[in-house]
Amino acid sequence: MDEFKLGQQNYPNKDRCGSYRTASRLHEGIINPGEFLNLSQYITGYGLAEGFKIQVYISNQIFDDSESYVLNGLEHLSSTKSKVFMGWGAKRSQVTGHNFKIMLAGVSVDGSKSSSIFDTQKDTTFIMSEEDANLHAPFEYRLKTRNNAKPGTYYISFYLTYFNGEGWICEEERTSFRINNKFEQYSAALSFLAATALVVTIIHDGLIPLLDSIHELGKFMMNRK
Missing domain, CATH: 1.20.5 (Single alpha-helices involved in coiled-coils or other helix-helix interfaces)
Incomplete structure (x- = not known):
């Protein structure tokens, strides 16, 4: 289990307009038909923000919905008087269709206002959504490609939407991967x-x-x- 000293944002200018974006990491960028595309995703940034949402668009007719899912959600594993143990991967969300959304649920710390973004150390801008916890990234995509998926290069588009205190922001991230043909397999x-x-x-x-x-x-x- 991972220990985090969680708290509301405390770095100077924490109450100014926030700026955030997703940061994704493919485990394998080249796969064969029938294999899983595994992707870990984080949210980095700092400042005032609420109402987080990730909208995902994937190439049509490539993935098998029945075996594709996303691990997400923060859970409280255990705690002592001085330590709190938290972990990602609390919920398994099934992927349906060529587009789906993930809403970031808030958690209350020390009776304070519910939030999705927490500092992990005092007087720094390190936030928990930038880190692995309990061996999981904040979002882990397990997308099963169809056995008859056509070879070629495909894309997944992520749109992070949030309110930064003055207006709504929408940031795009695009990730590419390739499915091998018979010869490459x-x-x-x-x-x-x-x-x-x-x-x-x-x-x-x-x-x-x-x-x-x-x-x-x-x-x-x-x-x-």
Whole structure:
């Protein structure tokens, strides 16, 4: 479990207009049809903000809705008098269709106003949504590609919407990934076979004639004695 010293934002100018955006990390950017696309996502920034929402648009007819989901949500795992243990991944949300949304639920700390953004250390701008907790990122996308998904490059678009104290802000992030074709799927095996064929050719055209030559040289030397 991960320990966080949670509290409301306390850094200077914390009550000024906030600025935030999503930061996503693909575990594998090139996959085969039928495999999972795994993506971890964080929210970075600071300042006044509320009403967070992430709207997601994905390439149509690529993913299998029945096996695709997102792990999200903050949960209180345990606490002592001086420590609080929190973790991401409290909820599993099923993905349906080529677009879906995630609402960020707020949590109250020490009886204060419910919030989605917490400082993790006093007098810094480090916030919890920038960190892993309980071995999970704030948002973990597990998207199962269809077995018959066409090869090529595809995109996922994320739109983070929030109110920064003066107006509504919408930030876009676009992530690309590629699905291999048949040749690319088996390229490693084909490379191995090609290397094996090359070794066999070298042995046949180089090593065997060399051994034959050494043998003939030996016979010649024996006949001279």
